[in-house]
Amino acid sequence: MTENQLSRLLDRIGDRSAKIAVIGQGYVGLPVAMRATEVGFRVVGYDTSPQRVEALRSGRSYIEDIPDEQLQAALEQGYYPTRDPLDLRAFEVAIITVPTPLRDGAPDLTFIESAGRDLAPRLEAGAVVVLESTTYPGTTEELLRPILESSGLEAGTDFFLGYSPERIDPGNAMWNLQNTPKVVSGVNAASCTAVEAFYGALIDKVVPVKSTAEAELVKLLENTFRHVNIALVNELAMFAKDLDVDIWSAIDATSTKPFGFMRFTPGPGVGGHCLPIDPSYLAWRVERRLGHRFRFVELANDVNSHMPDYVVTRIANLLNIDARAVRGSRILVLGLAYKAGTSDWRESPSTSVIEQLVELGAEVRVHDAHIPDHIAVELAAARVPCSDEELDAADLVVLLVDHPDLPYDAICSRAKLILDTKGCLRGREFRGELL
Numbered sequence: 001m002t003e004n005q006l007s008r009l010l011d012r013i014g015d016r017s018a019k020i021a022v023i024g025q026g027y028v029g030l031p032v033a034m035r036a037t038e039v040g041f042r043v044v045g046y047d048t049s050p051q052r053v054e055a056l057r058s059g060r061s062y063i064e065d066i067p068d069e070q071l072q073a074a075l076e077q078g079y080y081p082t083r084d085p086l087d088l089r090a091f092e093v094a095i096i097t098v099p100t101p102l103r104d105g106a107p108d109l110t111f112i113e114s115a116g117r118d119l120a121p122r123l124e125a126g127a128v129v130v131l132e133s134t135t136y137p138g139t140t141e142e143l144l145r146p147i148l149e150s151s152g153l154e155a156g157t158d159f160f161l162g163y164s165p166e167r168i169d170p171g172n173a174m175w176n177l178q179n180t181p182k183v184v185s186g187v188n189a190a191s192c193t194a195v196e197a198f199y200g201a202l203i204d205k206v207v208p209v210k211s212t213a214e215a216e217l218v219k220l221l222e223n224t225f226r227h228v229n230i231a232l233v234n235e236l237a238m239f240a241k242d243l244d245v246d247i248w249s250a251i252d253a254t255s256t257k258p259f260g261f262m263r264f265t266p267g268p269g270v271g272g273h274c275l276p277i278d279p280s281y282l283a284w285r286v287e288r289r290l291g292h293r294f295r296f297v298e299l300a301n302d303v304n305s306h307m308p309d310y311v312v313t314r315i316a317n318l319l320n321i322d323a324r325a326v327r328g329s330r331i332l333v334l335g336l337a338y339k340a341g342t343s344d345w346r347e348s349p350s351t352s353v354i355e356q357l358v359e360l361g362a363e364v365r366v367h368d369a370h371i372p373d374h375i376a377v378e379l380a381a382a383r384v385p386c387s388d389e390e391l392d393a394a395d396l397v398v399l400l401v402d403h404p405d406l407p408y409d410a411i412c413s414r415a416k417l418i419l420d421t422k423g424c425l426r427g428r429e430f431r432g433e434l435l
């Protein structure tokens with residue numbers, strides 16, 4: 001039974017006649033839907049947000065890496081955004097890319113559960129379901145599988161089930177969905193083959209692993225590695241400042257070692273949907289399952305989440321040089337996104353820096369050309385252009401995001417005082433300090 005179903009599914013994937021449903025049309029799901037459409041599949045993009053579906057239907061992309069033209073071309077090729085679960089009928093491949101936030105420090109898997117509940121009644125024998133949302137090892141088998149099996153079909157026998165972590169790096173011009181190797185897995189060998197075949201149609205290189213739990217761990221290992229190493233350089237940056245050593249040039253020199261070292265640089269903290277959240281999924285699972293605390297994650301959370309406080313202290317110290325208090329000073333914040341080149345400001349450390357400065361009585365103005373004005377940013381700070389007037393009028397300019405399109409020459413020549421938390425003004429003349 002499975003073998004016939006598998007070979008039929010592989011044929012349908014091979015000739016692109018399979019119907020694909022991508023559940024969640026966000027930073028992860030929309031690029032998957034676009035790529036699947038581009039290679040010739042019929043794709044339904046299912047999302048519960050009416051605003052998002054409406055924007056997609058009218059050809060307006062809210063994801064920077066997907067230009068409107070690409071979305072419009074996909075719509076012409078048959079890509080179908082919808083929020084009606086009935087449109088999921090008769091899917092052959094379903095990819096789940098819904099959010100996995102933390103709620104009160106614990107994983108919130110309700111979005112995965114509801115995606116599973118929308119798919120289960122439409123699940124047919126021979127289809128494959130793949131979870132891409134980042135989560136702790138065991139989720140696909142323990143949480144998603146029983147929901148899908150409520151259909152009466154058995155995973156691995158009647159339908160195929162797998163997990164494949166997303167590695168999308170918003171704003172990265174070099175590594176994209178197609179050329180970044182993709183780890184794939186299944187609850188059994190047939191499932192893994194089905195998952196591998198689907199991604200093989202989209203992506204240059206797929207890397208099968210033994211189990212869904214292993215694939216789930218891969219993603220958390222990647223993000224925990226980054227989180228811990230960023231915390232390491234952040235803590236070192238604070239000590240180096242007090243030791244009067246230039247951390248930036250020490251990192252440059254260390255980076256000349258061709259083996260055994262990977263470059264990370266200091267900054268105002270971590271943001272986005274991954275680093276502040278994913279390692280805590282792993283720590284939660286380890287504590288729940290094994291009764292152990294994941295000390296590296298706790299330490300990294302502690303260091304990185306306090307970086308905005310450190311930035312505010314450094315701002316206060318810098319203003320002190322000019323005999324100014326934070327209260328009443330006009331501070332221009334450059335960067336609201338969580339990293340360069342993206343419009344994603346979820347969990348951005350800039351938010352905390354701004355809130356603290358406002359709390360201390362500063363007059364805060366914020367510039368980020370990547371974040372559209374219509375995005376309601378609930379900050380007690382005016383949104384302004386990075387104009388000569390704003391630079392001239394600020395008592396201090398703090399650079400929190402190294403967006404490539406900032407007017408760096410004007411910033412250096414006009415700002416009275418600068419705190420550069422990203423090291424992007426290195427090698428230039430300016431009055432102020434690096435983090």
Ligand SMILES: NC(=O)c1ccc[n+]([C@@H]2O[C@H](COP(=O)([O-])OP(=O)(O)OC[C@H]3O[C@@H](n4cnc5c(N)ncnc54)[C@H](O)[C@@H]3O)[C@@H](O)[C@H]2O)c1
Nearest residue numbers: 024025026027028047048049097098100114115133134166
């Ligand atoms: N953003 C990244 O860079 C990135 C990278 C790797 C992995 N991830 C992981 O991928 C997952 C998705 O992240 P994202 O950044 O794309 O999130 P996102 O918020 O940009 O998109 C998720 C979308 O899912 C929709 N949604 C929520 N519940 C739904 C449901 N039941 N059915 C259909 N649609 C639903 C939301 O309306 C939203 O449009 C998360 O687990 C995240 O950790 C994100």
